[in-house]
Amino acid sequence: MLSKARNLSKSRLMSARQCLKRLWLEVHKPELAVFSSATRAAFSAGHAIGEVARTIYDAPGSVLIPYEGGLEHAIRKTTRLLNEGAQFPVFEATLAFGGVLVRIDVLLPDGHNWHIIEVKSSTSVKDEHLFDTAVQSWVFRGLGYTADQVLLAHVDNQFVYPGGENYLGLLREVDIGDDVVRLNPEVASLVRMARDTVAGGEPEIGVGKQCNTPYDCPFIGYCWPKDEFPVQTLPRVSKGTAGEWIRLGITDLRQVPERQLTDRQQWVQRVTRSGTAELLPGAKAFADSLGYPRYYLDFETIAPAIPRWANTRPYEVLPFQWSCHYEASAGEVQHAEFLDLSGEPPMRRVAESLIRVLGKNGVVLMYSSYERVVIDRLLHRFPDLAPALSAIIERLVDLRRVTEDHYYHPAMAGSWSLKSVLPTITADSGYTDLEGIQEGTEASEGYLEAIDPATTEQRKAELKQQLLEYCRFDTDAMHRLLGYFAGGGPGSAGLTGGRRNE
């Protein structure tokens, strides 16, 4: 047991700070961890920013400590460079002290001293970053080295990429030296606690707000109740509140005292207890009130941490695809779509094709307010298209809000996402039937893979097919949902009609 505790990595200590049970599970039952696609995307953004940071801080003689030769080798190489008084940047400096292993993103020489730089892909300094960097500093100083500055370099979301691989200005440095010193005693005591935890049995820690603070824990599926209708699936319930109920032995949402629930949660509880979906009359009235033509719109976007096209900013939402089902009149349904896999900035073509297909009249249905945000950004990016795009914004109607107010089925498990709603209104479709891409994060990743010059033509064709089907599925689902509302119940959702490519 103790051998596993001897080399706690910094990330293990961060897990310990979130929850000692998480640390224990990571060490002893790592196979239970399930990382969400959002978490995986955050990891890859972190790696990408780390790579760019090395180009920003690069200087003659700089050394990247390799991982491939093993940790012992990496520690030996780092130690030799520091002890020889290296006067060049050292990246991924690997050191161990007090049973804690760290890889410091950037060490910059400053005479006999060093600057520690921790690089983060976030756009601001967060509490967890301070502790994270404090662990590095604790190890560094524990070994007898001197850091006269400790900096956190995070992404500056106001940075506008000039192009030409010039990322100077992408990172904003913040001096966190005082915070790191303040946190020193906490690091030391957490190290002791973490070592004891790893050496012991599985800690008995109840679920609660720590399960998604500061990070989504990958063991939620293991720790949280698996009832048919668990309390944590009540809409807008915090992990802390759900954890309190569970501590009191209430694991099924039907058991929660009504007085402790919001109106929406009471509705979900009532429908769940009844076992029968509820469709309020307002849904049909809404559907009947819409004239023709009607459009159903959905975008797919990327928001890369590192801008890839000139004149774009970090994490800027950039559309590369849209799907639109439209009905010129009742029962006359067609489909149009746009996808740009050229690798060139797609935003202008997205905007122009959208203006063409949406015409000037008719309601444009979206599911969430995201489409409004995307069009608004396009409007600011292309002032000459602003009048046409503003007119489209005026026609947008959020079908999700209508759904949230008028429809609930017990199988939706507290979620009004299309993925949750659709299987409750149609028997023949579900996102899991789609090949490959089944969610927005995967669509973003698929697009980036498709435009990568290293991707084969065959793979690119596969991804194109998957992207088109996925986006089309969303607008098809919206059309089915409105049909369900208009028909007032089962058997009313259907789709007919042709298809057109933009």
Ligand code: SF4
């Ligand atoms: S799910 Fe919650 S209780 Fe379980 S290990 Fe993670 S943070 Fe701890």
